[in-house]
Amino acid sequence: MKTLKEDKSHIGKRLSRYTRVSTSVAGLAIKLAGEKFLGITIEQGAHADQLAQALGTLKGPLMKIGQILSTIPEALPPEYAEAFQQLQSNAPSMGWMFVKRRMRTELGQEWQAKFSSFDQEASAAASLGQVHKAVSLEGHSLACKLQYPDMCSTIDADLKQLKLIFSLYEKYDSSISTQFIHEELSARLYEELDYKREAKHTKLYADILQKEKGVHVPYIIDTLSTDRLLTSEWLEGKKILDFKDSDLETRNQIAMNMFRAWYVPFYHYGMIHGDPHLGNYSVRDDLSLNLMDFGCMRGFRPEFIKGVIDLYHALMNNDDAQALHAYETWGFKNLSKEQLDTLNIWARFLYAPVMDDKVRKIGDVTNGVFGRDIAKDVHAKLKEHGGITVPREFVFMDRAALGLGSVFLHLKAEINWYQVFNELIEGFDVEKMRLEQGRVLKKQGLNGEVL
Numbered sequence: 001m002k003t004l005k006e007d008k009s010h011i012g013k014r015l016s017r018y019t020r021v022s023t024s025v026a027g028l029a030i031k032l033a034g035e036k037f038l039g040i041t042i043e044q045g046a047h048a049d050q051l052a053q054a055l056g057t058l059k060g061p062l063m064k065i066g067q068i069l070s071t072i073p074e075a076l077p078p079e080y081a082e083a084f085q086q087l088q089s090n091a092p093s094m095g096w097m098f099v100k101r102r103m104r105t106e107l108g109q110e111w112q113a114k115f116s117s118f119d120q121e122a123s124a125a126a127s128l129g130q131v132h133k134a135v136s137l138e139g140h141s142l143a144c145k146l147q148y149p150d151m152c153s154t155i156d157a158d159l160k161q162l163k164l165i166f167s168l169y170e171k172y173d174s175s176i177s178t179q180f181i182h183e184e185l186s187a188r189l190y191e192e193l194d195y196k197r198e199a200k201h202t203k204l205y206a207d208i209l210q211k212e213k214g215v216h217v218p219y220i221i222d223t224l225s226t227d228r229l230l231t232s233e234w235l236e237g238k239k240i241l242d243f244k245d246s247d248l249e250t251r252n253q254i255a256m257n258m259f260r261a262w263y264v265p266f267y268h269y270g271m272i273h274g275d276p277h278l279g280n281y282s283v284r285d286d287l288s289l290n291l292m293d294f295g296c297m298r299g300f301r302p303e304f305i306k307g308v309i310d311l312y313h314a315l316m317n318n319d320d321a322q323a324l325h326a327y328e329t330w331g332f333k334n335l336s337k338e339q340l341d342t343l344n345i346w347a348r349f350l351y352a353p354v355m356d357d358k359v360r361k362i363g364d365v366t367n368g369v370f371g372r373d374i375a376k377d378v379h380a381k382l383k384e385h386g387g388i389t390v391p392r393e394f395v396f397m398d399r400a401a402l403g404l405g406s407v408f409l410h411l412k413a414e415i416n417w418y419q420v421f422n423e424l425i426e427g428f429d430v431e432k433m434r435l436e437q438g439r440v441l442k443k444q445g446l447n448g449e450v451l
Helices: 004-037 044-058 060-070 078-088 096-107 151-172 179-192 195-208 248-269 302-317 320-330 337-355 372-384 392-411 417-425 430-443
Strands: 115-118 129-136 141-147 229-233 271-273 281-283 289-291 297-299
Touching (some): 096 141, 096 229, 151 179, 195 229, 195 248, 195 297, 195 430, 248 302, 248 417, 271 392, 297 392, 302 320, 302 337, 302 417, 337 417
Antiparallel strands (some): 129 141
């Protein structure tokens, strides 16, 4: 039971959060609207730095929006993309005195005696917490992810602001209903606050990917972990963008490891890593991949995965009836012929690399933004034909696919994606997936919680 003093403190922090979020979002809207409608020129480099700093200070969901935008090559002006990329691993961090208080709360008064060493400076700071490198009493390098304080209030504030932004957006543009998008984001973000749950997710992925030699998942140190502190093996690696100018063979190998890391869990177990921004993976000297941060994970019904495969075959065979069935399996409802045709325009664009039986890149960037012209056409047609409601399950599959595709664009990988994809989905069976999914979830004590 909270005391009156604790309640006042909680309310005060939340009000402060509302004010800072509103100011940052309103400031951005005013500046961009001024540039678009009034011809007022803003200095984009300075503005981008200011915005990135504001989002980094606020942390939480709004910072994640910046992270997502920065994963898409040329989706933003270069100044913004460069500034937002810093949010991946260089967000403002808590000071040492603050860290010590938080660690005492999690591991007790003598917490430092449980480590051989513990770095005072954070090695990475992100939206919900920061990571400190440490060494165990046995001499093993560790990564200690410590959650920022009062993050529940932070997420409460940001989600309320996000709901307001969505409602304003829908009054301006009715092409897409955001109701289920907000519900799905809310569910996943609150889950990210539970580090014990994330520990289970990490172990689940270690089990799923144990035969993938090109992917490494850190093991969890349960004795040094709590609801708000997650301690795991430290994995050494270089940033993915360090390899964007490497030779083609190197870039292709990294891309294939990325593909296996995301899509073996998806097509074999109905699981997906929902946060594929550039700070969540690194590359080892042998080009194998370190996959990290399992706070945001989504499970899917086997029928949903079958819908993904069914849509692929429908597009290959120009079968509108099968395409409609696939969309309905995902949760789209009452689609008209015009809406179906419009969704198929976007689907053909996204599926294009796996429909083309030849070595090729994922796509090309034209006129500054990848897929901009098609996206604008689809958006206009959806608005013309009454708009659609995006199903909940669709949200994080789309986000993960977009984030992963952006990595392939950065790497300029050239692979026969048709062959790779068809090998992965060969022999897909709904009941087989249901059994495998149930087995791995039960093993980690998750059961149906991630679905």
